[in-house]
Amino acid sequence: MRSLWLQVAAVTAINLKSIAQRRWLSLSTVIAIALVVVVLLAFLAMANGFQRTIAGSGADDIAIVLRAGSQAEINSTVSRDQVRLIEDGPGIARGSDGKPLISPELYLVVDGLKRSTHTKANLPLRGIGEQGGALRKGVTIIAGRMFSRGSNEVVVGKALLREFEGFEIGSTVAFGATRWNVVGVFDSGGNVFESEIWADLNVVQSLFNRNNIVQTVRARLTGPAALSELKNYSDNDPRLKLDVKSEAAYFAEQASQTSDLIQKLGWPLAIAMALGAIAGALNTMYSSVAARATEIATLRAIGFGGFPAFVGTLAESLLLAAIGGLLGAAATYFIFDGVTASTLGGNFTQVVFDFKLSPWLIAEGVALALVVGLIGGLFPALRAARLPIVEGLYAH
């Protein structure tokens, strides 16, 4: 048994050392596999970044109230009277002054100009109530100041400022005939709110002719468990009949659709390409076996078994695949990780997000590479193991 493993080790070492002789063919396999991994990981990193940005936006102890049946904020309407009823609802936390911690909000779509392409894109303008900022975790003004109540001032998210033109502090933006002054920039820890423009609810309502109507109400709950109380209250009052969800659940729903789509595009593409790369790997490995036919036959003639030849060939293939996989992962990391992109999200407005690789995704990429290496090496390895000695000795 020991001698068998010694044989395996010896043949594997010979195989790996001889890669240099076939460097161009081997290099092409490595690069082919690396490219497959780059394509897969780029898609997965995009889906992952999008998911994190949106799903990271919601809290468990914040309730979001929408019109029943509306799938997103943009489609929802809640009347002034309903807002009052919610204020008095159960499970809603109150501030030190006894006022309920809620924020009625109006979500409108306005145009912005993308820095990279100079094309128009849909941006969200959110009119928020007095508690609007406080109801979102981790919101800090990183430059300038908060807008003042009753004025046409806006603050913009960090990501929005980065991706779209004309929102620098001190600049004036025009939405239709009204002009707004940008007075501050906020950071909310990389979540979806950073793609938004915020202004005072009452001003937005009057300048956009939406008096007495809001779209959503956000409320701080006394605890995550209070959600069901509020839900029951809404279901049992015929004047309400609203959808009550935790903010976390709402955003998880929004994120899943788009990131599913991206993944559904990425995997089939990567698998189709992987099939191409397998063909390449098979080619390389068959050539490797052919090139070493005399060598293998000589070893067999002096008493080495077929198994070491099999393992040696497979090891060569797996090593090439592993190098390709790691190279692909590294390339994806340097090219794509942290790259900012934006697309239309569930609310029909732009969501700015970063490509984000994770160790788990890298593992998926390297695993795909190894599968390519395994299949690409298996058949040539079998041939190496079964090579008739006499034929091998006369190969050249």
Place this chain on the structure above:
Amino acid sequence: MNDFDLVRKNLFRRKLRAILMIVSILIAFMIFGVLAGFYRAFTAGEDRAAADRMITVNKINFTQPMPIAYFNRVKSVDGVRQVTHANWFGGYYQDPKNFLVSLAIEPATYFDVYRSELDVPSEQLQAFIRDRSSALVGEKLAQKWGWKIGDRIPIASSIFSQKSGGHTWDFTIVGIVKGKVEYVDTNFLLFQYAYFDETRSFGKDTIGWMILQTTAPENNDRVAKAIDAMFANSTAETSTDTEKAFGKAFAAQFGNIALIVVLVVGAAFVTILMIVGNTMALSIRERTREIGVLKTLGFSGPRILAMVLGESMLLALLGGIPGLAIAALIAIALRNSLASIAPAFSVSPTIALQGVGLMVALGLITGIIPALNAMRLQIATALGRG
């Protein structure tokens, strides 16, 4: 035995190797066909937009409404042949998942503006104009749900509510709209704006956007400026643009799809190019001695060059053409499920031609270096080697 037989026999001398290469090339062209077809369908709007059609939307954003009063004022602008308006309804049938494109339209003018794309029998159109709560449905949508003329169907809105409190409107189907050209996606429902406006609970007397047809494309710029100037400094300023520009800007919002397509096809191609190029070089090297023999027999250098190039070209075509054919089949299979995002998803003749062009390029690039080497090979070196 002619030269082509020689080329064919050379290529398949190592059957397994040849088949593997053909498979890699097949996959590359399959990816090319599917992505190019998808991209074409995705950006279809821009290419097919009528040159004399323009869209007027609220300057704030196209989702913001504008007053209905604008409609009559735009009609009278010099250079406007016809104008109609529409309002997004956000409709669905039974379940929000069954989303359908539904618009509240101005019945008398809508089909005039879209006369080159939409086809509806005149008696059905008359019935539509007469009956306020009627609807016209696209052929594909009617087929999907088995709707017939005379059916009464409830359509709910994810945006609007009725004055009476509900979110559902009932419509009687009075006609089926067909597409006049292949690319028109008839997955829609159209109903009367007047009925919609008097039954909805908010947004009264506003419209979503106007579609106007100019007397000639040369007038587009002037008409757009005249319209936007007319509403400048009002509470609802407008932005008028050609249908093409509007469609392009909208498609751009999904992110840079073109870049992703180029990236993926590029990566697949580089991969295949390397594999095939390397293998070609390898197999020509193996045949050095034979090429020497051919030269001794009197084959000229250029003839050998042509034979080696012919071999790589044949390989590219043998893999590429079935690859494109498979892509075309995939497009047919996916067509219905992708109808809402990318209508008319197909591998068009243009794409097929581009594909063949790429195959020729692939054959040339992978074959040229081994072919040149083979052409320049000295008989003495060739026979002395190996």
